[in-house]
Amino acid sequence: MLLLLRFDSKTVREPIISMTSIKTGTPINILKADVGARRGEIIVEVPEERAKEVEKILIEMEVEVQEITKTIARNDNCVHCGLCISICPTEVFRLNGENKVEMKTEKCIHCGACIKVCPTMALYFPI
Amino acid sequence: MKSIEEINAKIREGSVCVVTAKEMKEIVTEMGTKKAAKEVDVVTTGTFGAMCSTGVFINFGHADPPIKFKRVWLNDVEAYTGMAAVDIFLGATKISETREFYGGAHVIEELVFGKEVEMRAIGFGTDCYPRKEILTSISLQDVNQAVMVNPRNAYQRYRAATNSSERILRTYMGTLLPNYGNVTFAGTGEISPMNNDPEFRTIGIGTRIFLCGARGYIIGEGTQHSPPFGTLMVKGNLKEMKPDFLKACYFPGYAPSIFLGIGIPIPVLDDEIAKATGIKDDEIKTTIIDFGVPRRDRPTVREVSYAELKSGKVEINGQDVRVSPLSSYYIAEKVMKELKKMIEKGEFFLSMPVERVKRNEIFKPMKQREIRIVREFMTKAVTINEDLSIEDAAMLMIQKNVNHLPVVDKEKVLKGIVTSWDIAKAITVGARRVEEVMTRDVVTVFPDEPIAIAISKLEKYDISALPVIDNKKRVLGIVTSETISKMLGV
Ligand code: SF4
Ligand code: SF4
Numbered sequence: 001m002l003l004l005l006r007f008d009s010k011t012v013r014e015p016i017i018s019m020t021s022i023k024t025g026t027p028i029n030i031l032k033a034d035v036g037a038r039r040g041e042i043i044v045e046v047p048e049e050r051a052k053e054v055e056k057i058l059i060e061m062e063v064e065v066q067e068i069t070k071t072i073a074r075n076d077n078c079v080h081c082g083l084c085i086s087i088c089p090t091e092v093f094r095l096n097g098e099n100k101v102e103m104k105t106e107k108c109i110h111c112g113a114c115i116k117v118c119p120t121m122a123l124y125f126p127i
Numbered sequence: 128m129k130s131i132e133e134i135n136a137k138i139r140e141g142s143v144c145v146v147t148a149k150e151m152k153e154i155v156t157e158m159g160t161k162k163a164a165k166e167v168d169v170v171t172t173g174t175f176g177a178m179c180s181t182g183v184f185i186n187f188g189h190a191d192p193p194i195k196f197k198r199v200w201l202n203d204v205e206a207y208t209g210m211a212a213v214d215i216f217l218g219a220t221k222i223s224e225t226r227e228f229y230g231g232a233h234v235i236e237e238l239v240f241g242k243e244v245e246m247r248a249i250g251f252g253t254d255c256y257p258r259k260e261i262l263t264s265i266s267l268q269d270v271n272q273a274v275m276v277n278p279r280n281a282y283q284r285y286r287a288a289t290n291s292s293e294r295i296l297r298t299y300m301g302t303l304l305p306n307y308g309n310v311t312f313a314g315t316g317e318i319s320p321m322n323n324d325p326e327f328r329t330i331g332i333g334t335r336i337f338l339c340g341a342r343g344y345i346i347g348e349g350t351q352h353s354p355p356f357g358t359l360m361v362k363g364n365l366k367e368m369k370p371d372f373l374k375a376c377y378f379p380g381y382a383p384s385i386f387l388g389i390g391i392p393i394p395v396l397d398d399e400i401a402k403a404t405g406i407k408d409d410e411i412k413t414t415i416i417d418f419g420v421p422r423r424d425r426p427t428v429r430e431v432s433y434a435e436l437k438s439g440k441v442e443i444n445g446q447d448v449r450v451s452p453l454s455s456y457y458i459a460e461k462v463m464k465e466l467k468k469m470i471e472k473g474e475f476f477l478s479m480p481v482e483r484v485k486r487n488e489i490f491k492p493m494k495q496r497e498i499r500i501v502r503e504f505m506t507k508a509v510t511i512n513e514d515l516s517i518e519d520a521a522m523l524m525i526q527k528n529v530n531h532l533p534v535v536d537k538e539k540v541l542k543g544i545v546t547s548w549d550i551a552k553a554i555t556v557g558a559r560r561v562e563e564v565m566t567r568d569v570v571t572v573f574p575d576e577p578i579a580i581a582i583s584k585l586e587k588y589d590i591s592a593l594p595v596i597d598n599k600k601r602v603l604g605i606v607t608s609e610t611i612s613k614m615l616g617v
Contacts (some may be wrong), residue, residue: 083451095439099460
């Protein structure tokens with residue numbers, strides 16, 4: 001499960017991720033962090049079965065938590081050129097046996113990098 | 128040994144054996160070249176990639192009253208008009224003046240998809256073509272001819288790209304992540320047409336090909352053709368093209384471009400061709416170059432084979448770097464299969480080239496203002512023969528106001544040079560003819576050398592002029608330090 005965490009000026013200064021990890025005994029993998037002096041956004045990956053527990057602890061510590069469910073989608077403009085393959089940080093795209101570019105959308109962390117790269121504008125986030 | 132006529136007869140009878148280039152690799156490995164050459168008649172090759180050097184000639188027919196185009200736009204993408212009244216050339220990478228991420232490629236795609244595009248033109252308003260402007264909508268059905276003519280397509284192989292710099296680069300090779308974050312490459316390797324006929328025995332001028340679903344033709348080697356980085360110039364009727372094999376695209380930060388599907392059938396005339404079509408990705412080499420250095424001659428990071436590139440990872444400086452292709456193997460395979468089907472059904476016959484394309488050619492860099500060459504500084508040389516008298520030579524120098532006389536034979540081949548200093552010396556030693564005093568060991572330059580080379584020679588040998596010669600040592604002109612200083616303003 002991917003979680004988008006939003007920190008405000010207070011929470012951003014505390015070692016919340018490590019504290020949550022220790023308290024729940026759950027490994028938390030940071031996939032993307034965009035942290036400034038006054039606020040921050042971090043995307044983390046947690047094991048599916050521990051997600052609810054982790055979320056509870058984080059909310060108690062006044063972090064805003066949002067489950068990431070919107071994942072990348074593709075229309076039939078795609079020509080299977082494969083440019084997106086080396087761009088995606090979580091290896092969502094790969095060539096399959098038929099030489100088609102296959103997507104493992106469950107790995108998508110919503111970073112948007114592939115959308116800007118695709119030459120046929122085939123990739124988008126469904127609204 | 129088979130002939131094209133025999134293969135075409137088999138196509139007519141329906142007994143031809145056609146395989147795709149992918150299938151051929153296995154056949155050659157299993158049966159060996161001799162048997163493969165006997166069994167297989169035609170190998171279909173294919174590629175599907177972004178090919179920027181693409182465009183379409185369109186003839187619209189005449190309006191009433193008629194117009195001669197001065198400027199014309201299709202969906203706000205400007206086309207070239209410097210030809211007859213209603214002929215235009217629309218290039219794929221031309222950018223729309225009003226719409227983002229839209230260009231000539233997209234107009235071409237819309238036309239192939241059967242859509243109408245808006246045509247807006249302004250005219251010169253001449254006696255024969257009085258009209259000054261026109262606005263209308265046209266589709267492919269409405270125009271007389273719509274012929275795709277592409278100066279450079281189907282690259283045999285291409286240099287792969289990476290980026291050593293600290294910033295993201297948006298290029299025609301796709302987005303390149305910083306610090307060797309990824310590698311991108313183009314071309315389909317072992318199934319790509321020219322890699323299967325590297326001697327250009329059957330791929331040549333006049334060869335009938337599959338161009339985006341239509342029957343097209345090779346009309347010459349492409350621009351920048353330089354085997355093994357060969358390219359082709361091709362044409363085909365846009366009206367017969369199929370949407371499946373053509374796709375407009377846009378490389379962010381670069382320009383629009385267009386994915387084209389090109390297939391070339393290779394007749395298996397003999398063992399040699401069978402062997403050539405057995406080529407595999409690990410035998411096809413290219414280099415990875417660094418786009419982080421913004422120069423024409425980008426540094427090579429390493430050599431690499433298409434097999435490694437297609438594996439999805441290559442090693443750079445001890446790190447595994449992820450690789451993206453830019454060509455679609457999936458659609459390239461569709462091209463090969465479609466062409467195979469067309470041949471099997473008797474809809475596509477093979478043709479031999481009427482002329483072969485060049486097998487060696489060098490891709491020259493642009494002649495730039497900053498790099499000035501000797502030819503620009505060359506002036507006419509006043510030449511003489513070696514039996515001329517010293518007196519006459521002296522007269523000639525005064526008359527023509529020159530200080531150097533290259534000495535040549537009947538064929539204009541350089542034999543020596545006489546300067547005003549040599550004449551003065553001749554008088555003191557009592558010499559009578561030029562050959563007694565001329566310098567035989569002459570320092571020279573070629574016309575295409577950078578002027579910097581001429582300058583350094585003048586300085587090194589402490590002389591004031593250099594004859595310019597061709598490779599047969601014939602005198603073409605002369606460069607003097609005087610002209611160089613004058614022209615460079617030093
Ligand atoms: S970059 Fe776009 S067109 Fe190319 S494979 Fe990915 S989604 Fe398809
Ligand atoms: S948005 Fe695109 S690049 Fe980013 S994780 Fe999802 S699929 Fe990968």
